Amino acid sequence: xxxxxxVVLHFPPTATGQPVVYRLSREYGLVFNILRASITxxxxxxxxxxxxxxEADYRRATDYLQEMGIQIQPLVHDLRKDEDRxxxxxxxxxxxxTQALVLERPxxxxxxxxxxxVVCGECVPCCxxxxxxxxx
Amino acid sequence: xxKTLEEINEKIRKGDVVVVTAEEMVEVVAEKGAKAAAESxxxxxxxxxxxxxxxxxxxxxxxxxxxxxxxxxxxxxxxxPAYAGIAAVDLYLGATALPDxxxxxxxxxxxxxxxxxxxxxxxxxxxxxxxxxTAYGTDCYPRREVSTWLTLEDLNEAYLLNPRNAYQNYNxxxxxxxxxxxxxxxxxxxxxxxxxxxxxxxLSPLMNDPHYRTIGLGTRIFLGGGVGYVVWNGTQHSPxxxxxxxxxxxxxxxxxxxxxxxxxxxxxxxxxxxFRGYGATLIVGLGIPIPILDEEIAAQTGVSDADMLAPVVxxxxxxxxxxxxxxxxxxxxxxxxxxxxxxxxxxPATPLSSYRRAREIAETLKGWIGKAEFELTAxxxxxxxxxxxxxxxxxxxxxxxxxxxxx
Numbered sequence: 001x002x003x004x005x006x007v008v009l010h011f012p013p014t015a016t017g018q019p020v021v022y023r024l025s026r027e028y029g030l031v032f033n034i035l036r037a038s039i040t041x042x043x044x045x046x047x048x049x050x051x052x053x054x055e056a057d058y059r060r061a062t063d064y065l066q067e068m069g070i071q072i073q074p075l076v077h078d079l080r081k082d083e084d085r086x087x088x089x090x091x092x093x094x095x096x097x098t099q100a101l102v103l104e105r106p107x108x109x110x111x112x113x114x115x116x117x118v119v120c121g122e123c124v125p126c127c128x129x130x131x132x133x134x135x136x
Numbered sequence: 137x138x139k140t141l142e143e144i145n146e147k148i149r150k151g152d153v154v155v156v157t158a159e160e161m162v163e164v165v166a167e168k169g170a171k172a173a174a175e176s177x178x179x180x181x182x183x184x185x186x187x188x189x190x191x192x193x194x195x196x197x198x199x200x201x202x203x204x205x206x207x208x209x210x211x212x213x214x215x216x217p218a219y220a221g222i223a224a225v226d227l228y229l230g231a232t233a234l235p236d237x238x239x240x241x242x243x244x245x246x247x248x249x250x251x252x253x254x255x256x257x258x259x260x261x262x263x264x265x266x267x268x269x270t271a272y273g274t275d276c277y278p279r280r281e282v283s284t285w286l287t288l289e290d291l292n293e294a295y296l297l298n299p300r301n302a303y304q305n306y307n308x309x310x311x312x313x314x315x316x317x318x319x320x321x322x323x324x325x326x327x328x329x330x331x332x333x334x335x336x337x338x339l340s341p342l343m344n345d346p347h348y349r350t351i352g353l354g355t356r357i358f359l360g361g362g363v364g365y366v367v368w369n370g371t372q373h374s375p376x377x378x379x380x381x382x383x384x385x386x387x388x389x390x391x392x393x394x395x396x397x398x399x400x401x402x403x404x405x406x407x408x409x410x411f412r413g414y415g416a417t418l419i420v421g422l423g424i425p426i427p428i429l430d431e432e433i434a435a436q437t438g439v440s441d442a443d444m445l446a447p448v449v450x451x452x453x454x455x456x457x458x459x460x461x462x463x464x465x466x467x468x469x470x471x472x473x474x475x476x477x478x479x480x481x482x483x484p485a486t487p488l489s490s491y492r493r494a495r496e497i498a499e500t501l502k503g504w505i506g507k508a509e510f511e512l513t514a515x516x517x518x519x520x521x522x523x524x525x526x527x528x529x530x531x532x533x534x535x536x537x538x539x540x541x542x543x
Binding site: 087088089090091093094095103105107108109122125126128129130 | 489
């Protein structure tokens with residue numbers, strides 16, 4: 001069965017020198033789409049990517065990642081909208097590239113759909129009241 | 137039959153006043169016409185909730201023992217400098233003030249996470265704030281430095297004193313350049329990739345009283361969740377700006393200076409804000425009730441977003457260069473639909489002022505009036521109107537001669 005997951009990989013400093021994504025593709029036959037990456041040699045790194053392939057391959061690939069000491073986290077938990085803080089102004093809507101943040105009409109509420117979010121992080125500094133939080 | 141303000145207040149006291157929001161009034165006037173609306177409706181409430189940089193709080197700290205005179209010295213609240221050039225323990229803290237150590241735009245675009253607006257929010261939320269001040273010492277005020285935690289409750293007076301709020305109308309900001317720009321109108325995508333606007337349109341206070349017939353000096357208003365007053369026209373008040381056939385200005389125009397007791401306000405309606413690459417500010421909630429004294433006022437409050445025009449201005453060139461160029465005018469109905477047409481291009485339009493909160497303010501004010509908790513006031517003096525000749529001029533440009541160091 002084909003599966004597709006958006007995941008956040010947390011690289012320990014020891015793993016940043018490894019060709020991890022290459023092996024995911026080459027050895028486990030997964031198709032990858034990197035959504036965001038911040039990897040510096042000898043430092044803790046972070047990568048957001050979409051992985052698709054056969055379920056069995058995906059499971060073997062995640063086992064490999066865990067052996068490497070790389071922590072895997074589903075993507076949806078990584079960006080949070082503080083509903084108490086949000087004023088529904090709409091400033092974030094214009095910078096969101098995937099329409100994960102939309103102004104619902106006619107209520108004029110700003111609605112966040114984590115499923116559409118690619119965690120580009122654009123909305124975080126653009127929110128005037130700091131209602132969007134990236135959680136790594 | 138025209139009504140008087142006193143008749144409306146009498147209805148408020150008796151509990152049989154009819155109040156609608158400006159949004160509801162659009163439908164009332166469309167259905168019944170302005171004449172019938174003026175008969176049946178007594179008050180129309182308005183609201184706006186957006187970043188308003190020309191805001192700040194005036195506080196009196198109480199006297200220390202021994203006494204200290206901060207005038208001529210320096211004072212900070214949570215590291216944010218406050219203006220001390222007045223009497224011994226009075227301070228004015230402006231919304232856009234920043235701690236000296238804030239990196240500003242040294243690494244562009246700066247974040248401006250904490251400034252005067254945030255201190256005001258902390259105060260109004262009841263959180264403690266650190267005062268640190270230095271002075272030069274005098275015979276009667278010998279102390280030279282002080283630092284203490286304080287809360288809003290500890291202050292003798294704390295009132296919001298905003299020199300310019302509630303712009304009658306406002307620009308729509310676009311960016312025709314090749315790079316993203318960071319402005320007080322938010323982050324603007326290159327090549328006309330976004331259009332940001334910042335007015336509640338048909339709910340905005342001065343849009344509903346475009347000729348300032350009922351809003352004037354002394355008008356009691358909703359301010360920051362409490363009660364405040366219009367105390368003057370706002371700075372840059374430009375009533376003579378061009379108007380459309382409905383009498384509504386097609387650009388900024390009128391502004392209000394407002395004042396109100398911070399101790400009665402809430403952090404739901406006053407929020408510190410950060411504009412990436414631009415600075416810190418305060419988001420202010422403000423609403424004004426309009427007494428429907430006659431048919432003309434009813435008609436004005438019934439004007440809808442479709443008949444209100446905003447100018448589209450390029451913030452990558454025309455605005456910074458202070459050129460008057462307006463690319464096109466668009467209606468608030470277009471803006472609120474989510475996209476506008478600029479030079480044949482469809483541009484996504486997003487607001488910076490919360491229309492949902494503006495609605496909430498108009499509803500709150502409606503509730504207060506309905507429960508006889510809020511009566512209307514007649515202005516003690518009018519705001520300068522379109523025929524006053526008052527207009528916003530540019531800054532003088534007379535640099536001193538560096539060879540002659542005279543004053």
